[in-house]
Amino acid sequence: MSASNITSSHPAVFLLMGIPGLEHLHIWISIPFCSTYTLAMLGNCTLLFIIQANAALHEPMYLFLAMLAAIDIVLSSSTLPKMLAIFWFRDREIDFYACLVQMFFLHSFSIMESAVLLAMAFYCYVAICKPLHYTSILTRSLIIKIGMAAVARALTLMTPLPFLLKRFHYCRGPMIAHCYCEHMAVVKLACGDTRFNNIYGIAVAMIIVVLDLFFVILSYIFILRAVLQLASQDARCKAFGTCVSHVGAILAFYTPVVISAVMHRVARWAAPHVHILLANFYLLFPPMVNPIIYGVKTKQIREQTLGLFLRKVVYMESEG
Numbered sequence: 001m002s003a004s005n006i007t008s009s010h011p012a013v014f015l016l017m018g019i020p021g022l023e024h025l026h027i028w029i030s031i032p033f034c035s036t037y038t039l040a041m042l043g044n045c046t047l048l049f050i051i052q053a054n055a056a057l058h059e060p061m062y063l064f065l066a067m068l069a070a071i072d073i074v075l076s077s078s079t080l081p082k083m084l085a086i087f088w089f090r091d092r093e094i095d096f097y098a099c100l101v102q103m104f105f106l107h108s109f110s111i112m113e114s115a116v117l118l119a120m121a122f123y124c125y126v127a128i129c130k131p132l133h134y135t136s137i138l139t140r141s142l143i144i145k146i147g148m149a150a151v152a153r154a155l156t157l158m159t160p161l162p163f164l165l166k167r168f169h170y171c172r173g174p175m176i177a178h179c180y181c182e183h184m185a186v187v188k189l190a191c192g193d194t195r196f197n198n199i200y201g202i203a204v205a206m207i208i209v210v211l212d213l214f215f216v217i218l219s220y221i222f223i224l225r226a227v228l229q230l231a232s233q234d235a236r237c238k239a240f241g242t243c244v245s246h247v248g249a250i251l252a253f254y255t256p257v258v259i260s261a262v263m264h265r266v267a268r269w270a271a272p273h274v275h276i277l278l279a280n281f282y283l284l285f286p287p288m289v290n291p292i293i294y295g296v297k298t299k300q301i302r303e304q305t306l307g308l309f310l311r312k313v314v315y316m317e318s319e320g
Contacts, residue, residue, distance in 0.1 A: 014094050015092045016086055017177050040284070048069050104159075
């Protein structure tokens with residue numbers, strides 16, 4: 001045994017169990033997981049291509065949508081390939097440092113997504129409540145600053161985590177009872193005083209979910225008040241139509257988070273695989289449905305997408 005192994009306080013690799021209690025169903029579970037990932041990648045890549053290729057879509061709403069699509073691609077890709085390797089090939093090993101990197105990307109991009117959804121709520125607020133100042137407020141420089149702030153906040157909150165986990169001695173074995181390297185699942189294997197990690201994890205979750213969701217709800221209170229003051233029924237419907245896609249994205253992102261949090265606090269009797277399936281649903285569902293929501297409800301995106309596929313069909317027929 002080498003000296004480096006003797007002095008190391010952490011295992012060289014962790015072993016991801018997948019979904020404990022449902023190992024015999026991993027192959028079947030992989031089918032919806034793989035389908036969801038494929039749809040998420042196809043939908044979000046299509047959105048990015050359409051927005052990048054069409055100069056008319058280089059407007060605030062579509063720039064925020066492009067940020068959301070890019071985040072969803074990274075968020076899905078940070079976990080799904082390894083999950084599918086576990087389900088298909090029983091490849092459970094993950095290097096210790098690869099585990100920390102996966103955890104960093106997973107939590108960082110979740111925080112970024114929450115920030116972008118909050119920024120989109122701000123966009124809806126300005127578009128409906130301050131329409132005369134829309135162009136002067138939502139400038140390209142402000143959107144870039146918002147994007148940079150979202151990245152900076154995520155990096156600031158998540159950079160300490162790998163260093164906090166690296167200092168522990170892991171004496172409870174290398175087996176992580178999860179499909180991916182989630183912070184608290186790794187902390188459970190550590191020996192010593194983990195109270196700071198527990199408090200830090202809860203504090204970050206509270207800052208992100210509670211604070212961001214509070215400001216999103218506050219924005220929609222102002223939006224609802226402004227819409228109800230409109231005299232015309234058509235104007236009210238048009239105003240609501242501006243925000244309906246964003247409301248769908250918010251529900252897709254925050255509903256699984258809230259349900260998972262409630263399950264952890266209230267339904268402690270539930271089997272571990274229930275919590276893990278909910279956690280996976282939280283990671284997989286928003287990246288899949290966001291392109292569908294915006295593709296169906298946003299006229300410009302819908303027309304550009306249909307045009308793209310029609311051109312592809314015509315090209316294939318001409319080649320044939």
